[in-house]
Amino acid sequence: MLTIIGLSGVKPDVLVSISTIVFGAALLIQGGAILSEFAHIESMPEVRVGTGGGGMSALFLVGISGVVVGVLALLVVHAEVLTAAVMIAFGAALLASSSTVWQLMTARSMAMRFQSRTPMLRFVASEVAAGSAGIQAMAGLAVIVLGVLAICGIFSLTLTLIGLLVAGASLLLTGSTLSATMVGFMRPTTSATSASARAG
DSSP states (O other): OHHHHHHTTSSHHHHHHHHHHHHHHHHHHHHHHHHHHHHHHHTSTTOOOOOOHHHHHHHHHHHHHHHHHHHHHHTTSSHHHHHHHHHHHHHHHHHHHHHHHHHHHHHHHHHHHTTTOOHHHHHHHHHHHHHHHHHHHHHHHHHHHHHHHHHTTSSHHHHHHHHHHHHHHHHHHHSHHHHHHHHHHHSOOHHHHHHHHHHO
């Protein structure tokens, strides 16, 4: 929303700095959510999965950097250069963490395998995992390219806002809330299963 308002011409120099802070905080939240989900999956005795520490480390480090750079940009300390540079870091973090997102969602489908799920649901879960990771990786590459162009001085402010819009959309699509909703949709409740058994 902030980037769209900025692209419409309403104080884009201020909104790009605020958007950088917000996206940095969003990366920190996503990193914490992924870490929490991995810890939950590891607590299941029948499931073993690696934690993909590189992607999570990138989320935490780049998230903190984004918040700091956004604050500096608000103080008008080379705002356009700083926000364009951190855009490249945002794209790299999205690209690096895409494999972690795939690993997390695949681990969830593995957990479902031990709960009497049909092969079709496991296939759908696998496709969702691959699609989400692919979207995040492509968005990361796009953000890196936009950041490089912006830091070269080619419509810096506009390209930075567009890059933040792409990054925010990818995070929304592949975030832990979406994956939890999809897996919850594919997971029938125990009460529903019992009710159908009684009806049979």
